[in-house]
Amino acid sequence: MSLIRGFAVAITMAKPMNRTGTVQTCRHIKRWVSPTLRELAHRVQKQGPQKPEPRAGFIEWNYRSELFAFGKRLNEEFQLPLLQTAFTERTYAHQEQERQRKLGIAESDLHTADNVELAAKGAHIAKAYIEAYVQHSLPKVPAIGQKAITSYLLSTETLAHVSTHLGTKDLIFASEYPPSNETLANTLNAVIGALADSSGVERAFLFVRDFICTQLNQKDLLDIWTPEQPLQLLGEVCAQRKLGDPEPRLLGDCGKNTVLSAFHVGIYSNRQLLGKGFGEDVKTATETAAIDALQTLFDLHDNRRPFDFGIQLETKHVRLEA
Amino acid sequence: MSFLAQSVRQVLRHTTQHVSLNGAMRALSISPALLQQNKPAPSTIDVSAIAKEHSKAIQSVCEKINQQVAKSEQGRLFAVVHLCGKQFKITPGDIILVEGYWPPTIGDEISLDKVLLAGARDFTLIGRPILEPGLVTVKATIIEKTLTHTKTHFKKKRRKQYMRINFQRSPNTMIRINSIELTRPVEHNAADAPPSLRLF
Amino acid sequence: MSNSHLFLKSGFPRAPLQNGLGRYVCQLQRITLKFCKNNGSSRGMRDFIENHLVDFAKENPGIVVYVKPRRHRTPVLVAEYLNGQREWLNCRNNSQSEISKWIDLLKTQNGSSSSLRLRKMWHTDVPSIQGPWTPFLLRSPEAQNQTYPSREISTPLDVPQSATEKLIELFKQQKLEAAGEGGVDGVLEQKRAE
Numbered sequence: 240m241s242l243i244r245g246f247a248v249a250i251t252m253a254k255p256m257n258r259t260g261t262v263q264t265c266r267h268i269k270r271w272v273s274p275t276l277r278e279l280a281h282r283v284q285k286q287g288p289q290k291p292e293p294r295a296g297f298i299e300w301n302y303r304s305e306l307f308a309f310g311k312r313l314n315e316e317f318q319l320p321l322l323q324t325a326f327t328e329r330t331y332a333h334q335e336q337e338r339q340r341k342l343g344i345a346e347s348d349l350h351t352a353d354n355v356e357l358a359a360k361g362a363h364i365a366k367a368y369i370e371a372y373v374q375h376s377l378p379k380v381p382a383i384g385q386k387a388i389t390s391y392l393l394s395t396e397t398l399a400h401v402s403t404h405l406g407t408k409d410l411i412f413a414s415e416y417p418p419s420n421e422t423l424a425n426t427l428n429a430v431i432g433a434l435a436d437s438s439g440v441e442r443a444f445l446f447v448r449d450f451i452c453t454q455l456n457q458k459d460l461l462d463i464w465t466p467e468q469p470l471q472l473l474g475e476v477c478a479q480r481k482l483g484d485p486e487p488r489l490l491g492d493c494g495k496n497t498v499l500s501a502f503h504v505g506i507y508s509n510r511q512l513l514g515k516g517f518g519e520d521v522k523t524a525t526e527t528a529a530i531d532a533l534q535t536l537f538d539l540h541d542n543r544r545p546f547d548f549g550i551q552l553e554t555k556h557v558r559l560e561a
Numbered sequence: 562m563s564f565l566a567q568s569v570r571q572v573l574r575h576t577t578q579h580v581s582l583n584g585a586m587r588a589l590s591i592s593p594a595l596l597q598q599n600k601p602a603p604s605t606i607d608v609s610a611i612a613k614e615h616s617k618a619i620q621s622v623c624e625k626i627n628q629q630v631a632k633s634e635q636g637r638l639f640a641v642v643h644l645c646g647k648q649f650k651i652t653p654g655d656i657i658l659v660e661g662y663w664p665p666t667i668g669d670e671i672s673l674d675k676v677l678l679a680g681a682r683d684f685t686l687i688g689r690p691i692l693e694p695g696l697v698t699v700k701a702t703i704i705e706k707t708l709t710h711t712k713t714h715f716k717k718k719r720r721k722q723y724m725r726i727n728f729q730r731s732p733n734t735m736i737r738i739n740s741i742e743l744t745r746p747v748e749h750n751a752a753d754a755p756p757s758l759r760l761f
Numbered sequence: 762m763s764n765s766h767l768f769l770k771s772g773f774p775r776a777p778l779q780n781g782l783g784r785y786v787c788q789l790q791r792i793t794l795k796f797c798k799n800n801g802s803s804r805g806m807r808d809f810i811e812n813h814l815v816d817f818a819k820e821n822p823g824i825v826v827y828v829k830p831r832r833h834r835t836p837v838l839v840a841e842y843l844n845g846q847r848e849w850l851n852c853r854n855n856s857q858s859e860i861s862k863w864i865d866l867l868k869t870q871n872g873s874s875s876s877l878r879l880r881k882m883w884h885t886d887v888p889s890i891q892g893p894w895t896p897f898l899l900r901s902p903e904a905q906n907q908t909y910p911s912r913e914i915s916t917p918l919d920v921p922q923s924a925t926e927k928l929i930e931l932f933k934q935q936k937l938e939a940a941g942e943g944g945v946d947g948v949l950e951q952k953r954a955e
Contacts, residue, residue: 311822313823404844405843453778517895517897549739647882656884656885702785704785705788710877711766730875739782
């Protein structure tokens with residue numbers, strides 16, 4: 240034994256002596272690291288793009304606290320069971336029931352609530368409020384224009400955009416991940432419904448105003464609604480308001496008969512200038528002038544009074560029953 | 562506002578000076594009298610009449626603005642505000658960024674008081690240098706406080722064995738403009754008002 | 762010298778979901794603190810968790826806080842934002858105060874800020890309220906009926922008097938004066954003398 244110990248001591252003594260002799264002592268990154276990483280990268284590439292992992296599958300995930308934080312973040316009081324129902328899609332609920340049935344759970348216990356009723360309720364509230372809001376902020380716009388703006392705000396894309404930015408994506412119980420736009424929009428409606436059930440319709444109205452109506456901020460309203468055949472519409476509007484027949488007049492032109500020609504057309508009625516417009520030919524210029532005149536008449540210009548996102552519409556103006 | 566009054570007084574004084582100066586110049590000039598356009602200079606200009614006319618014009622403009630604002634037909638307002646050493650042209654719904662350390666934190670609602678200019682479709686109010694406090698209120702919300710991307714400061718002197726590298730990120734604050742409003746009617750005789758004690 | 766900033770993405774200031782209009786929503790949705798229970802590099806993180814984490818969670822009920830111990834790894838902060846971005850932060854050997862500062866930064870920002878170079882400090886969708894300038898603005902109506910090329914319009918607005926013109930004028934004036942003194946004959950005589 241003592242012999243072995245003696246050898247060991249001799250070896251340990253010898254080691255530093257060896258090291259001092261060489262320049263490079265040891266290699267920090269092992270020889271096998273690079274080929275292994277390369278092989279792993281190869282395999283990843285072979286598999287192709289992967290679907291995103293649902294956040295709910297992580298170890299650090301607590302659905303209850305996520306639900307609690309969802310309400311607190313938006314400064315709203317939700318009843319947590321209701322909110323959870325709002326996040327449960329019908330397809331997912333059916334799937335879950337099937338799974339439980341297979342496991343042999345009694346038929347009486349098989350009940351998972353889904354968000355269909357809440358979504359219907361929320362959609363109704365949102366529609367009523369947005370109609371009232373648009374009516375209040377754009378009183379001069381005709382019904383067709385108001386309808387176009389309302390349907391833009393209630394479109395699936397807008398609602399889905401709002402919904403993702405409120406953080407519903409990870410909370411939704413749906414059959415697919417990431418959830419589709421329809422699911423996201425539906426869930427947002429259901430959340431509005433749940434809010435109306437938890438803390439009253441007033442809060443739901445404010446929620447709609449703060450998160451959906453604000454999408455209109457600095458938006459070019461002509462992008463949402465441009466009248467087709469503006470001249471015809473202008474004629475109708477002028478006849479309605481008894482302004483006289485609109486007549487286009489050339490105000491100026493530049494570079495006639497060239498590639499870069501510009502025409503400046505004004506539309507007059509009863510010798511009053513209604514609107515001006517430019518175009519590369521007289522027809523286009525007349526149309527833009529007509530659109531400009533309609534913008535003036537409907538108060539749709541860029542420099543119109545900005546939307547007020549702080550107003551509280553009275554509940555009696557919002558037509559909930561229809 | 563005292564500054565404004567002073568400048569008006571100075572301008573009025575100048576008109577008389579101008580007249581006398583012209584006469585003096587003519588006397589001093591060396592070109593023959595033949596070539597000089599010897600317009601008969603009016604011996605006295607009725608300064609008060611000009612001032613009266615001027616104030617009348619101002620009053621009519623102010624009245625028009627006030628009528629428009631009363632009917633809330635002024636449309637979208639814009640303003641030029643002075644904030645942390647920089648001037649921003651803003652209109653409701655805009656986003657502006659303040660660079661460097663600035664105490665307000667996220668969610669704070671502030672009002673920007675140094676308004677240099679405010680305007681709408683049909684009128685512009687110009688401050689000298691700022692509009693009187695309380696005329697225009699600009700409300701804003703702080704929405705983000707963050708750091709910039711990493712900026713690399715690298716310096717090297719050739720053949721001197723000198724090389725320094727520094728990395729730096731400075732704070733940034735993002736502000737959303739909520740509203741710009743004219744709070745009270747525009748007064749035409751603001752120049753005569755007593756100077757406000759408020760200093761920025 | 763880092764070259765990473767050469768290919769850094771650049772962009773313009775934007776706020777997610779028109780934040781700040783209507784109501785303000787804190788954009789940090791969850792934060793994960795990963796640390797080791799006995800490694801020295803996690804000491805500041807452990808101190809922070811012991812002393813300040815509960816207060817932080819109480820002050821910010823809208824942020825979900827996860828704490829994840831793991832053995833012999835560096836401490837890490839992971840922040841997840843409402844816009845889907847995720848920011849990962851190494852906190853090796855950071856002290857307690859440093860960690861609270863970093864957490865405060867993660868809380869107040871809208872997404873990972875280090876990945877974007879801002880090119881403007883202002884954003885608006887309504888750049889002009891009083892309308893842009895066009896060549897047709899404030900143009901006189903007469904200009905419409907003008908035919909080109911036109912001699913009057915082509916000349917500059919201020920043509921200074923040339924020396925010849927000045928001489929002619931002087932001459933005429935002299936002539937007038939002379940005519941006033943001596944009549945036409947006097948002028949003729951003068952001319953002959955010249």
